[in-house]
Amino acid sequence: MTKTISDPIQLIYAGGTFGSYGKPLASLSADVFLPVLQKLLSDQESATHLSKISWLNNSLIKDSSQLTPNDFVHFYQLILAAYEQGHRQFVLITGTDTLSYLGAFLAEAFAGSDICIVLTGSMRPLLDAEQLHTYCVDAHSDAWDNLNEALRLAGAGESGVKIHFGGEAWPAQTVQKIHSHDLMAFTGHSRAAYPANSYIKNLPDTRRQHWLDDQQKVLGEIQERAQSVxxxxxxxxxxxxxxxxxxxxxxxxxxxxxxxxxxxxxxxxxxxxxxxxxxxxxxxxxxxxxxxxxxxxxxxxxxxxxxxxxxxxxxxxxxxxxxxxxxxxxxxxxxxxxxxxxxxxxxxxxxxxxxxxxxxx
Structure with a gap:
């Protein structure tokens, strides 16, 4: 049965500055960071989207500068499996070094579908590294706003792969990092062509299944080629x-x-x-x-x-x-x-x- 935009947003944590903590800064593991993030969301009165969030288990947590083609395929396969189960809306938190590369890759890989994926991250960690005995949001960080805006964008359910950062959102294929440490680190534009114009607003179940069947036929070959591409x-x-x-x-x-x-x-x-x-x-x-x-x-x-x-x-x-x-x-x-x-x-x-x-x- 086709899922609707009232279904939970699948939130994926993949590491990066967003989930870094301590001195020196390092990404927290998912089993530590996700419960903290979930509690922070529940404590926010403005987090009306809480009941619509689900946590998609992801085993690949690493600095985004270390991502490889094999890792890109990992995220493709992870989201593809959830999409096959009927989920349509996803938010992926990752590092900023390769955020534009991963976003553009997912846009290519899911072209022709009706999936909704929003990638985001931050230039400063969500948690205040000066507070070593308790986890609290850093008031000077861009992480909390970026996440909330990405969740709202994904909640709208518009088909396509987008990147949300610094109060703006763009089709993923148009985005590039233009500053190494400023909070307004990314830019993009809305005049996107393929693959952005290939996404289907309302994809009938039969066509979606055909799309999924086509992906599954070559998934094994994609995984094999990723080892050496x-x-x-x-x-x-x-x-x-x-x-x-x-x-x-x-x-x-x-x-x-x-x-x-x-x-x-x-x-x-x-x-x-x-x-x-x-x-x-x-x-x-x-x-x-x-x-x-x-x-x-x-x-x-x-x-x-x-x-x-x-x-x-x-x-x-x-x-x-x-x-x-x-x-x-x-x-x-x-x-x-x-x-x-x-x-x-x-x-x-x-x-x-x-x-x-x-x-x-």
């Missing part, structure tokens, strides 16, 4: 093109992977005949090379000859996608599909005008 990044610096060429050649002996080529400005990359040949060879070996910009906003274009040459050598334009969104899409395609041709086809089929600024040739 790699997404590489090559960051252009003011060096000659041979420096980039040597970096690219170093990954060509490895199994087909995703490679993010981070160019200057609108995606400009130093040219050499050798580098162009290596890009052709990368394509032949099954690697997916995505052209991206080091700039946080604007993405890539082919207005400059200094950047347009690479697209003649099988580089795929990342358009206006953020680096976390490019990583997430590459990772999901590498996990989900078994051949370079299918991965490239899916990337190109999923691109829309809000993703890309490269003109068709």
């Amino acid at each position: 790699r997404v590489q990044a090559i960051y252009c610096l003011p060096n000659d093109a041979e420096t980039i060429n040597h970096q690219l050649q170093a990954v060509l002996s490895q199994p087909p992977s995703g490679i993010i080529l981070l160019g200057f400005g609108a995606g400009n990359v130093p040219y050499s005949k050798t580098l162009a040949d290596t890009l052709d060879l990368a394509y032949k070996k099954g690697h997916m090379v995505i052209g991206a910009s080091q700039c946080p906003f604007g993405g890539v274009s082919d207005n400059y000859a200094a950047g347009s040459w690479q697209y003649e050598h099988h580089v795929i334009a990342g358009g206006r996608l953020t680096i976390p969104a490019i990583y997430a899409r590459l990772l999901w395609l590498l996990l989900r599909y078994d051949s370079p041709a299918r991965r490239k086809q899916r990337w190109l089929n999923n691109v829309s005008q809000t993703d890309i600024t490269i003109k068709k040739r």
Whole structure:
């Protein structure tokens, strides 16, 4: 039977600054932190959502800077199993270092469903580390507000994967961290394309079951590929093109992977005949090379000859996608599909005008 938005929100605690405590700060284990958090929620008169919260057991508690593709698949599988049981609304508390990456990955993985996932975290711990003999909320922390707003957003039940932070919410694929310690550490935008526009407001039970069946068919393969999958990044610096060429050649002996080529400005990359040949060879070996910009906003274009040459050598334009969104899409395609041709086809089929600024040739 289809669940409704009156059903409990599944709250997932995955570690990070939010649940850190003590001196030096370290993430509390779930068996210590969750009872404290539950009591704090119940003590708040404003926590009218208390009866709608359930705690989804999660065994993976770690600093988000340590997350790997295998860990991303863990959260996908955890939420997928709960979604299969009929739950639709989730709040995931995680660390800020890879929050945008994990959010974008879950958005890719659950595209086409009617699930509602909200990710949040904090720049300061929820609990006051100066109070070592009792657990109490730090009045100067952003954690409590971020959690309550994420719960309210999830309670509305709107389909899709979002990130809520610092009083704002955005589709997960548009979000990036722009400050290392300010409370307003993230930004995003609402002009999201795929996968945000693929979520279904009201998904009939039959279609939901078909979606779930499709996911279950490949779950074992996804878990297996997660053990060895790699997404590489090559960051252009003011060096000659041979420096980039040597970096690219170093990954060509490895199994087909995703490679993010981070160019200057609108995606400009130093040219050499050798580098162009290596890009052709990368394509032949099954690697997916995505052209991206080091700039946080604007993405890539082919207005400059200094950047347009690479697209003649099988580089795929990342358009206006953020680096976390490019990583997430590459990772999901590498996990989900078994051949370079299918991965490239899916990337190109999923691109829309809000993703890309490269003109068709």
